[in-house]
Amino acid sequence: MIARGALILLGGGGHACVVTDAATASGWSVAGFLDDRSAADTTAARDLRHLGRIEDLVDAEGGEPIGVEFHVAIGDPTSRRHVLERARVLTGRGGTTIVHPSAIISPSAVVADAAFIGPLAVVNAGARIGRGAIVNSGAIVEHDCVVGAFSHVAPGAILAGSVRVGAAVLVGVGATVRPGITIGDEAVLGAGAVAVTDIPTRCRAFGVPARPRTTVAQGPG
Numbered sequence: 001m002i003a004r005g006a007l008i009l010l011g012g013g014g015h016a017c018v019v020t021d022a023a024t025a026s027g028w029s030v031a032g033f034l035d036d037r038s039a040a041d042t043t044a045a046r047d048l049r050h051l052g053r054i055e056d057l058v059d060a061e062g063g064e065p066i067g068v069e070f071h072v073a074i075g076d077p078t079s080r081r082h083v084l085e086r087a088r089v090l091t092g093r094g095g096t097t098i099v100h101p102s103a104i105i106s107p108s109a110v111v112a113d114a115a116f117i118g119p120l121a122v123v124n125a126g127a128r129i130g131r132g133a134i135v136n137s138g139a140i141v142e143h144d145c146v147v148g149a150f151s152h153v154a155p156g157a158i159l160a161g162s163v164r165v166g167a168a169v170l171v172g173v174g175a176t177v178r179p180g181i182t183i184g185d186e187a188v189l190g191a192g193a194v195a196v197t198d199i200p201t202r203c204r205a206f207g208v209p210a211r212p213r214t215t216v217a218q219g220p221g
């Protein structure tokens, strides 16, 4: 039985370990994690109890949601969207936002449900962080940026002012995006890339300056 007021994580990989630390530092009691893989195949089992599969958000006997808060702790945008949707269907709820206490979030910024803001991240004035999005460790989202639902701004990435990031985008580790650039839905900007022109929907762009290469079809996750 999981105590009410506790938090359970969905996903048991490396990102779940980072979220565990952030959630604990911000006062949550993390009861454990749900993952369809066995505990032996997960990283989070090192620190947390494996409590079962995602379907265990619903009480096996009563068929009712188990009533605890949850957070989808998976880095990949498509998988994150997929698992959060499954959880929403099971529980009728949308998931909790976790913000590490060392993050700096402007009072005029807006952070939607189910988002994750990691340690030392900065979300500056007027920025909007979408549902289920990640601003990971040390990433900077400058003033008036929009980060779409389920997008992941990876550790150390920098979005300069007024950048628009679509839904389910991955901005790779240490990537930089020039002011005012738009990145289309489900695009990927590679690690260390510098975007100086817009990146189209579903495009993968790499390098300095970032060059769009191929258009990719993403699976359901």
Ligand code: JB2
Pocket: 010, 011, 012, 013, 014, 015, 016, 035, 036, 037, 041, 042, 043, 054, 073, 074, 075, 076, 079, 080, 082, 083, 221
């Ligand atoms: O669609 C899914 C799904 N996708 C991933 N359905 C279900 N039921 N489960 C899913 N998972 C589960 O999330 C996998 O079974 C797996 O155990 C976990 C993801 O773990 P993984 O280690 O692959 O990724 P991660 O998201 O924890 O970490 C990645 O992203 C972080 C941001 C890594 O690349 C890290 O290095 C990175 N820091």
